[in-house]
């Protein structure tokens with residue numbers, strides 16, 4: 001007897017459901033050497049992050065770095081850890097919850113919002129599997145990196161693609177490449193500076209510090225450097241700052257190779273030596289406060305500037321849970337969802353009829 005196979009939509013009995021995944025870098029599970037080791041191992045084994053041939057890099061990573069760095073980094077993490085755990089994780093989770101609420105209010109209650117970390121937990125595969133279990137057949141991936149870099153944005157795409165090699169029935173996919181010049185993101189950054197000035201007064205210079213990458217990546221055509229400068233220029237324009245009142249720097253250098261210059265900490269010392277007394281520093285490339293902003297900038301760089309003769313150093317927090325930033329995130333998401341929003345999901349009655357037909361077909365088999 002011929003076998004009747006149900007049509008695909010009956011197989012799953014669900015309407016096309018759309019999921020949004022916010023992805024950030026990741027963070028250790030605990031601020032201890034034991035928590036740091038697996039996180040650093042996964043992070044620093046990513047060929048998008050360290051672009052040195054495996055044969056050369058692996059002995060250095062496994063023989064030296066993973067023996068020395070976990071304890072050193074753990075101490076730094078311990079200095080910023082909160083009751084909610086890692087600040088990066090806490091902010092990312094809250095941003096996802098807020099975004100879901102904003103989309104619900106905007107008349108999009110069916111969108112599922114999830115969050116994942118490129119390294120550590122919750123992993124990208126676990127998050128995509130959870131969305132699949134909720135019936136999502138359309139997924140928008142939104143890396144929380146405003147500026148595109150191969151080491152961050154492309155690495156998220158690699159992991160999504162790697163994960164989907166294990167799926168038979170692929171979802172439709174959309175991917176936000178960057179939002180470094182999005183007017184809503186720029187407006188939120190500029191307003192965060194104005195808010196800070198209103199409360200604390202204005203410093204003599206606004207330094208905008210971005211995470212660094214190896215200089216070689218710029219020579220190889222990575223747009224990261226240019227996107228950082230564009231973000232900074234747009235923020236400065238929004239604040240009507242003349243050229244001598246703002247500056248771009250790059251932080252978090254790793255290893256001995258040259259990274260993007262000028263480096264943040266030496267620049268701050270140079271500014272102080274040159275007689276600058278008062279500085280405001282923001283990190284527009286990080287949408288959440290994390291180790292790199294709370295420890296490296298707000299603690300280490302502050303003490304370097306003050307130690308070099310500066311008198312006032314103010315760190316302006318990241319966008320975190322600001323209302324204008326979550327609105328910006330909502331706008332970026334809605335723009336990329338595009339016609340997925342207007343391709344209406346089937347009505348309940350249609351779904352019930354489809355489920356009935358599927359049952360009938362099942363009985364015939």
Ligand SMILES: C=CC1=C(C)c2cc3[nH]c(cc4nc(cc5[nH]c(cc1n2)c(C)c5CCC(=O)O)C(CCC(=O)O)=C4C)c(C)c3C=C
Pocket residue numbers: 025026027028044049050069073086088145149151152211212213214224252254285286289290291292
């Ligand atoms: C080894 C090379 C690294 C590259 C290239 C790199 C690029 C890069 N990173 C971020 C954002 C973050 N990095 C964070 C921590 C961090 N970064 C590196 C190294 C590279 N980053 C290391 C080894 C670490 C871990 C901490 C340490 O041991 O120093 C974080 C903070 C995470 C947290 O838990 O708080 C973020 C965020 C960007 C945007 C970027 C390229 C543009």
Ligand SMILES: [Fe+2]
Pocket residue numbers: 211252
């Ligand atoms: Fe980093």
Ligand SMILES: [Fe+2]
Pocket residue numbers: 252291292296
């Ligand atoms: Fe750092």
